[in-house]
Amino acid sequence: MMNSKPSWQVLLALVLCTIAMATMPMLASEATAPMSNGTTTLVIGLIALSGVASFAMFSGLASAAVLFVGAHGAAWLLISGISGNEGTARMPYFLLLAAAWLLAWRCVAVLSAIRPVSKQVRTFLRLLIPAIFGAWILIIWEAVTRGAGVPFILLPPPSAIAARIGNSLPILLADVRQTIFKAVLFGYIVGCASGFIVAILADRVPFLRRGLLPIGNMVSALPIIGVAPIMVIWFGFEWQSKAAVVIIMTFFPMLVNTVAGLTASGHMERDLMRTYASNYWQTLFKLRLPATAPFIFNALKINSTLALIGAIVAEFFGTPIVGMGFRISTEIGRMNVDMVWAEIAVAALAGSVFYGVVALIERATTFWHPSVRGGRA
Amino acid sequence: MLMTVNQATATSVGSAVVEARKLGLTFQTNDGPVRALSDVNLTINKGEFVSFIGPSGCGKTTFLRVIADLEQPTEGTISINGMTPEQARQARAYGYVFQAAALFPWRTIESNVGLPLEIIGLSKAEQQERIKRTMDLVNLTGFEKKYPWQLSGGMQQRASIARALAFDADLLLMDEPFGALDEIVRDHLNEQLLRLWRQTNKTICFVTHSIPEAVYLSTRIVVMSPRPGRVTDVIESTLPTERPLDIRESPEFLAIAARVRDGLRAGHSYED
Known part of the structure; x- marks a missing residue:
């Protein structure tokens, strides 16, 4: 029940989605492989749907799972959409990224509030929460460096470091x-x-x-x-x-x-x-x-x-x-x-x-x- | 009053466990010298249960610490079983129970009880045997593998008594061992301590500031008073050795308690 009431993170994410829709397109016109309308719709849909669905869930775990899928699915689509178009991202791209991040924040907040009975689940949560936290540092790093086209010498994206x-x-x-x-x-x-x-x-x-x-x-x-x-x-x-x-x-x-x-x-x-x-x-x-x-x-x-x-x-x-x-x-x-x-x-x-x-x-x-x-x- | 003190010191010198003559101790502090003990003459005989009672600062704990060679007297003499306190300590002539249980949290209860035995260097088998026996004596059988912090305060203090009993010294020095415990636990432990004393026939010196506790437990009560710390009265108990808890309502008990209270008042211990 505690998770069924709207949270400010999700509400803000929905607001960001609306602004993003109004300021489309995501990529500048010189992008070589622009994102399809389908992808764009899918990102917005994922964020909005999972955000709203998280209100309707009665258990914290289900709510967190929905948010988890929504946030990371959207992030994945955004990052894969930017590949080949480095440095051409416009405001909606960053707004949607922020919205996905807010969902992940809400997800971690919900997970932190869960008091599981079983010891295994508790251990799992204790590892999962910092893992999501750490993953989002990498996701934002990757999406921002590539979306904004940060010079490689200043800050290479994590994917390039991993490849190295x-x-x-x-x-x-x-x-x-x-x-x-x-x-x-x-x-x-x-x-x-x-x-x-x-x-x-x-x-x-x-x-x-x-x-x-x-x-x-x-x-x-x-x-x-x-x-x-x-x-x-x-x-x-x-x-x-x-x-x-x-x-x-x-x-x-x-x-x-x-x-x-x-x-x-x-x-x-x-x-x-x-x-x-x-x-x-x-x-x-x-x-x-x-x-x-x-x-x-x-x-x-x-x-x-x-x-x-x-x-x-x-x-x-x-x-x-x-x-x-x-x-x-x-x-x-x-x-x-x-x-x-x-x-x-x-x-x-x-x-x-x-x-x-x-x-x-x-x-x-x-x-x-x-x-x-x-x-x- | 003084007569009682002298009578006490005069009796049965042969079986004396602790013998203090004109004992004095002055601490040098930043605020000048403090006389913690002054002109203490006392003989404690084998098998006695002697309580030391008095307000804080009367030197009762200091006297116990002098017996234990944890403090050195500055005047007079004291002997324990005919030895100096230092020799007696080296000969492990006494067990000491402190105000707190002072169990080592990294050791289980049984290995806490076995600590003095390890230090003395007894064989493993002998250690096991004695640990079992003393744990049994204080009703802690079944808690051998627990850690101190898993036990209640009363059980911890019982474990610390077991530790003091483990190496079988004839003299047991107890410094307000039950002071931090609630009254129900305290009554229970007092009863157990009396039983234990009768079973083992040890000499016990017991510091307390509870009058009922002192009267209930002791064969003799030493009343002390502060500034300077001194003995003001020594009261022989007329209570029988067998003491159920309800003896504390008997007129005899109350009479002794009244005398202890008078002794404390006479020492001007409640001034300021």
Whole structure:
């Protein structure tokens, strides 16, 4: 019932359709393959019909399904209609695109309001909602760059980037291997591990805590751009110099977080360990490190993205002829913007997977923490 | 009043578990020194159930912490089973129950109860045996695999008592263990604690600020008063060992409670 009342998104979409009809045609007269009247009617019909039908549906799911089909069908027709006619789109094209987007918005809003009982459906929805969201960023990007004929060098459409990724898989793989599997992974592991170990040492040895931490804060403020070329001089052009930059970048977040986390266990818990005559290491392993875990994972997550940035930027300062940063800096010089975007896409994907893996391990390890189990302390 | 204190300290020195002589503790704070304890003379004998009662700041918790070697006295002497508090702590002579359950949320109930046993370094089999026994003692059988946050407050506090009992020290120090629980749960736990005390024949030091709780549980009630923290009265309970909950309506019970209340008032504890 809740979805049967008209929503402003759908109403606005209908208004946009009406304006679009009044300002036809969709494409300028110089278009080489103008859209047929049939296609135009189909787009408007899809948007209008699915919009109106969504009011009539009694279940949220049915309403969302109708909106989903209408919005994406219309978007598909618009994008396929513009192919061959790049840069000739007129106002109705963009109005209809906006209308389709509003339907998708309404679709996501309806889906977000659904409270499914079954766990599978809930998981499915949790993945579907951001997927629709992300898809529309790509759809609008594609439709606008092609419809308005945005110069390729400024912003290539996602389809061109995808095609470039498909065509250059071996190069991209080699770059990923060089940058991520060598520099990032090595630097990340060594940087995080050494940050952790130094934090334990600083906890054990008071003079380290007093002396090292302020200096640590200063070093962490060092600009990465300044450090990277020096690392190249010290460690050579190969991946080792990039790993060194990553180590410097990841060391301090881990150090600072672990030191903070080690003080996180409560007084009562520490008194308790004292009443058991527990020694330093027993207290560390049985109380303080488990209590530090949320802080450590925080640092691991921050570092997962920092490491990638560090390695890519470091490759700008001298590298063998492979690597993501190298590819970005050379291909931009050759105006191969699609290759740059392809690398960016791959980096974003790799960074998300990296972050996601760390976050999954965190959920499994700190299941007891109120922020994970969603309960009270 | 003073006479009672002296009488108490004079009795049966041989079986004394805790023995304090002219004990004093002064905290150095930013606002100058604070006398948390002053001239405390007290002997606690084996098998006694001693309650410490008084308003906040009277040093009852501090005294318990001194016994546990969590605070160091600045004057006088104290011995636990003839040892210094430090030695007694190293010998794991006591179990301590805090105001909150202080269970580790990343451990299941049974592994929380087993924590001191792990630290002492008992064998796995011995650990299992003792965990089972103490969980049974506090009626938590069936909740071994649960996590603390899946249990009610009363059950958590029972688990923390089980943890303090697990390594079988003869002395149990309890610092307002039921203070944060509602009255029904509290009555229930008080009953269980008495049963447990009779079963195990342990010496229990129990800090509270509830008069009925102190009178219901104790064989002896130590009344304390603040600024400086000191003992103002020691009351021997005349109640029988077997104590159903409704004993709290008996004239005998009320008489002891009245005396505790008088003792608290005499210490000017409700001024300002």
